Structures are given as structure tokens and as C-alpha cells.
Amino acid sequence: MARTTPAGRRALDSFDRAILRILQRDNKTPQRTIGEAVNLSAAAVQRRIAAMEADGIIERNVAIVDARAVAMTITAIVEVTLINERLPVVSSAKALFHAAPEVQQCYYVTGGISFVLVIVAPDMVEYEAITQRLFSQNDCVANFRSLIALDRLKTGAEIVIP
Template sequence: MADRASSPGRNLDSFDRAILRIVQRDNKTPQRSIAEAVNLSTAAVQRRIAAMEKAGIILRNVAIVDPDAISLAITAIVEVHLVDERSATVDRAKALFRAAPEVQQCYYVTGGTSFVLVIHSPDMRSYEAVTRRLFAENESVASFRSLLALDRVKADMEMVIP
């Protein structure tokens, strides 16, 4: 994935924002339905969506899967503290966490913690194996703390679009 901070992006007008509100709720909405909802032609909607994909505004079109439905019983939010914040150390950690399939989300953060990760595992034995591989056996990690979710109150990827 490209570094979004250096991506040129593009200015979004009210039509783009309306289209984004619809497709982020359901990216299978037919373009003719989107066109009717935002008062544009289907061809104009198609061009705008393609332009937003090319500009990196729309990153991917995915299905959001219920972890319980695929037997991922453990959801952990993990705080990771690196041994130092040198660029090479941070870059290695980013690459490792990005490549780990169990890591659903990863954020490089401020406030005394280096990273916050969301990890899904089928059971505690699997989760322990992940923590050993990513944290305990990693010389770049000074410490980590796991917060196990008791209930998924809200898990949504929809952005509020002004």
C-alpha cells in the first residue's frame, strides 16, 4: 500500500461524497441506483468511482466477515512497546505486523505506546503462538499488553463523510 501522506489525492465534491456514503455501506449497490440517489448519470457515477479508486480514496472493495461465523473466538487489542523508536526499528515492526495474517488492524501511535493492533484468533493456544512469534521472540519489542474483548459492541469500517 502506498504511503497515503504523500499521495496526491483529489478534491471531493458533494457528488463524490454522496457516492462514498453509499458505496461504503454496500459496495454492491448497482451504479444505476447510486446514480438515481445522487442525481447523476450511471456513466458519471462509474467515472467518479474509477477516479476515486485511482486516486486512492477508495482503497479496496471487500466483504466484512463476522469473526464468530468463521470460529475466530478471540479478539485481542494489543499495545506494543518497541525497544526504541528509530526508523529502522519502526519500519521492521510495521513490515512484520503488516505481513501477519492474524493482525486485522495495526496503528503506529503516540502516547507512550508504539503500536496498537487488533488480532483475531480461533483460541487461546493460537493466540499465544501469535504473541510469541510477533512479540515475545521479537528483539525489537520491549513489552506488550493484551486486552481481550468480552463483547464486540461495534465493529464498523464506515467513515463519517462530511
């Protein structure tokens, strides 16, 4: 029987971790190539990937698009402070931010602010419209602060897997 973590997920072994490191760099790597790299058969790699997908360890497979290539030239990191941290206010903000396609990343945080968001927009006119819709016209938002990125030095979702 497979070991599980306290969260109820199957525990990852060294093969799983090695497979995940490869998939994070390029999820189109052929299973045969992964198998050769981690010393497993392609069939064993396929079974492990399917199990990690079923367990929610691999949440989804995506393509990372260069924002500049699709004319999304503004990247803003936004600190949002809510009027209070009561459940209805927080839940409403989470739902709004989750549904907004311009919000690329959203974190509910501690430390005096409520959320940190990463937002992309084609230009400042559109960015202002986004801030109006998400923050200025939102009764749940006490205030927000935008930090406009001057340059992207590192992006991506690769997690360091020991």
C-alpha cells in the same frame, strides 16, 4: 481541470462524498441506484467511482466477514512498546505486523506505546502462539499488553464523510 488537495489528490465534491457514503454501507449497490440517490446518471457514477479508485481515494473493495462465523472467537487489542523508536526498529515492526494475517488492524501511535494492534485468533492456545511469534520472540519489542474483547459492539470501516 479538477481541483486537487494539498496531498495532490483530486478534491471531492458533494457528489463524490454522497457516492462514498453509499459505497461504504454496501459497495455492491448498483450504479443506477446510486445515481438515482445522488441525482447523477449511472455512467457519471461509474466515471466518478473509477476516478476515485485510480486516485487511491477508494483503496479497495472488500467483504467484511463475521469473525465468529469462521471460528475466530478471540479478538485482542494489543498495545506494543518497542525498545526504541529508531527507524530500523520501527520499520521492522511495521513490516512484521503488516505481514501477519492475524493482525486485522495496526496503528503506529504516540503516547508512550508504539503500536496498537487488533488481532483475531480461533482460541487462546493459538493467541498465545501468535504473541510468542510477534512479541515475546521479537528483540524489537520491549513489552506488550493484551486486552481481550468480551463482546463486539461495533465493527467496520465506515468513515463519517461530511
